[in-house]
Amino acid sequence: MTADQSTGKRSHVVSRRSFTALTGGALVAGLAGCLGEDPQDDTGGPNGGSGGDGDAEFTVFASMPAVWDFVRQVAGDHMEAIDLVPVGEHGHDWTPEPGMVEELDGAAGFVYLRDFASWQDDAADQLAEREDVVVIEATEGIEFFDSPAEDNDEHFWMDPVECQEGVLNIADGLAEIDPDNADDYEANAAAFNDELAALNDDIHDIVDRADLEDIVVATHDSFQWWHRRYGINIHSPVGTSPDDAASAADVEEVETLIEDLGIEHVCYDVGEPAQLAESLANEVDAEILPLSPVETQIDGSPAVDPSVEMEPDWGYVDHFREINLPTLETALWAE
Structure with missing residues (x-):
């Protein structure tokens, strides 16, 4: 059985957009309005879990479960990572409902996947207008391909090798939010990418x-x-x-x-x-x-x-x- 080489690109590219302060938007309001108590959150905070202890200085919102885990693995104890997708909901077809914006007021970052769901691209565009939010495209530099299932197949995260590029993108974005701990984010990303590399090896072993x-x-x-x-x-x-x-x-x-x-x-x-x-x-x-x-x-x-x-x-x-x-x-x- 043939398989591609298990090497990935390691360019460090992060989306950082700063414009005027956000004046409002139904989509961004919906992101906040859907948040509530959730068993994924072990800190007592809103939807999602955290790599920290709940007292982290920065909060970063992630747009689906895989990305949420990448964020918390890289953030370690320095940031709270919150998954916007509620437990039990499927990330591919979940969309936020209209609601209040208060719970996004403290967001330092938003991590999303391009072309995965239209609300994510819309949210990234709207949140980019806030000067205090770093918008991180986890898929930056990752090339999609026309698969037997769909053109421009975006499911890169099913490939642990391609995921390593996304993890590096996230590390760069978190370092932009919190430059004082940039070395920690780089080290955490490297350690997690070692886990992804081992996972890739184990899948190859099964296939072999x-x-x-x-x-x-x-x-x-x-x-x-x-x-x-x-x-x-x-x-x-x-x-x-x-x-x-x-x-x-x-x-x-x-x-x-x-x-x-x-x-x-x-x-x-x-x-x-x-x-x-x-x-x-x-x-x-x-x-x-x-x-x-x-x-x-x-x-x-x-x-x-x-x-x-x-x-x-x-x-x-x-x-x-x-x-x-x-x-x-x-x-x-x-x-």
């Missing part, structure tokens, strides 16, 4: 031991970056949006592929309804297995599978080591 090269995902397809990095063929009757529906013809095509390749498992996204995965598995006499695109934090188990127990404060590496690696090992016959 595998007897199969194909997996079926019967929920939205966030995993095509695994094909480019590791040579894993991802088959899904559903598109890249959680709201997409599978046609009867698409389902029949996947059923035929499962039988032809001898696939014994149907995977599902832990953050989505998985009725299609269940029915498809029943139809072809397969078992279902969980996958996490690190877009949803769950306190407990997915409705479809009580054997999976998740924690709301899991980080990126936890999602991979607790869910994705065991599933890949089983689904690809690498055990």
Whole structure:
């Protein structure tokens, strides 16, 4: 099985925009209005967790769970990282509701992904008008590609090598907010990137031991970056949006592929309804297995599978080591 070289670019580019003070905006108001008590927050603050003790001088808002973890890993004890996506919500289709702006008044930074959701790009543009907010594009310098699932596939964070570039972008942004601790942010980013490099090595090890090269995902397809990095063929009757529906013809095509390749498992996204995965598995006499695109934090188990127990404060590496690696090992016959 072929796979791309596991090396990543390391340019340090951060978006920093300063204009006039914010006069108002429904989107930014919505970001604040959706915040509330949340089990992901172990500090007693609003939505999200923190790398610090709750008394941090700076607060940085992150736009989805994977990015939230990158921020808290780099921030360490110096900043509070808050995930705007509530526990139980899917980062891909969640949008903020209108509300008050007060809880964003103390924001020192906003970290987002371009082209992931329109509200993130809109929020970045609006928050850029505030002179006291550093807007950090985690995807700066990361090239998307046309995958079998979609053109301009933005799911870079499913590739631990590409994630290292995003972590460096975040480190630069936090250093701009807090220059006095820039060395700590650089060191924390380097240490976390070592974890990501080890994770990449472990995925390669699974692929090298595998007897199969194909997996079926019967929920939205966030995993095509695994094909480019590791040579894993991802088959899904559903598109890249959680709201997409599978046609009867698409389902029949996947059923035929499962039988032809001898696939014994149907995977599902832990953050989505998985009725299609269940029915498809029943139809072809397969078992279902969980996958996490690190877009949803769950306190407990997915409705479809009580054997999976998740924690709301899991980080990126936890999602991979607790869910994705065991599933890949089983689904690809690498055990």
